Amino acid sequence: MTDAARPLHGRTAVVTGAARGLGAAMALQLARRGAHVALLGRERPALAAVRDTICGRALCWEVDVADEDAMQRVAADVRDRLGPVSVVVANAGVAEGGPFAESDPATWRRVIEVNLIGSAITARAFLPDLRESLGYYLQIASLASIGAAPMMSAYCASKAGVESFAHSLRAELAHEGVGVGIAYLNWTDTDMIRDADRHPVLRELRAHMPKPARKVYPVETVAARMVRAVERRSAAVYAPAWLRAAQLVRAAMPPVVTLFSKYELPRLERKDAFAATGLLGAGGRADMTGNERSRSGQADG
Template sequence: MSDTLDGKVALVTGASSGIGQTTALALSKAGARVAVGARRTDRLQSLTQGAPGEMLAIELDVTDLQSVKNAVAATVDRFRSLDILVNNAGVMLSSAILGADTTEWTRMVETNLLGSMYTVHAALPHLLDSKGAVVQISSTSGRTASAASGVYAATKFGINAFSEALRQEVTEQGVRVVVIEPGFVSTELTSHITDPAIQAAAKSMAESMRTLQPEDIAGAVVYAVTQPEHVAVNEILIRPTDQTR
């Protein structure tokens, strides 16, 4: 295992807060040059100013295929290569299926699943050239669905399925595919929920345990991408000790 990512180039989506922001900083600290993409560019500018190494802020909407292509192109134009893609952008709009606002379903599918797929599609030629790594931030909901999280879980199950197909297609060409499945993490993700009762329930559940911190997930990402080239860490399931499911 190498503790350094010197000379490597990473692109992190959803980097304006939470896991994405912390992962970008961890990769930068490990020596990578990092492009950070998100819609909230004001937050990205603050992030780049405090980064340990060279960092590029890119306005990115993963639901827009052209925006994704532009972000990948901007990364390669600036740093001349791409070695690590961290697909982190996502929203969680939990609700019961009966009476749901289906526009929220569309938003989750477009952001969590299609956005991840678009970014892989745009980045893959460069990752094949560099024999790089794709890191997919999934969820424990990609393994076990639960009431009021059906569509969110469907997007995460979809990420897991897409990632396994991708792995089979590219692993013999040297590209490693990593799926990271966090349990409860202390981020703003639950604040996206528009149903007050479900948001309160999610908050109560989080408060009942010692939740993971974004740094815990960032550490898992760095661990996976600093393994020797012949070692592929394909899946990391990481829950709070107190989380039962």
């Protein structure tokens, strides 16, 4: 990635979770900057629809990022069809909400599998290419990586995990010329967030956050910021930018959240009984459906 004017032109970029939301928006932005794009996700028709909106070379693969063998096959196929990969965006993610004690163990575990283990499997599958191309890996994290919230234990655990994973990976690969970045996002206008707002406890918890922290940002705005970070090989990117300040006070956040929860959760529970949400959004539903099928790792040109 040495061309200062168009660092992504002619390069191959992989985006997981590319069927919708931030992944789809980032794929479009990468293609506009001249990259060949590999779209990975669970929904073949949705992936194909994104592919068809891209002016440039793009292919899609239906695959579960938590399936190591399938991801290895996809990585080889991407290399054969689009060339060595220079950029990997580990964006695939699912979320569920509700009390931990009443959560479905399989659903809770699935959030960890997709968000954390799936990110590690993605990195492992494409690391040979990134070493060859002196490429860049962007891990999509969250404000939840910095400050955990009640009723989102699996999601917060997974995002804290991917932050630590990316820090460790960066330190391991720095001497090889491979860049690793972490993207810290707040509320982004995706189907996952819109679905969360349908559940009273999650909606109320967001409503009680400080005003800047509860704002929802357009997915196109966030995607543009992410792709600029890819071009710059940034070690960290924050959307919105003020999230960077949260790093300065992260040690103080758990006791503040605990104090807030101690008084607010009983009041909220009196209004609406807490219940597990299941996997949120169309992407979460697609993941549940996809787990019932064995069609993964196949290219759709």
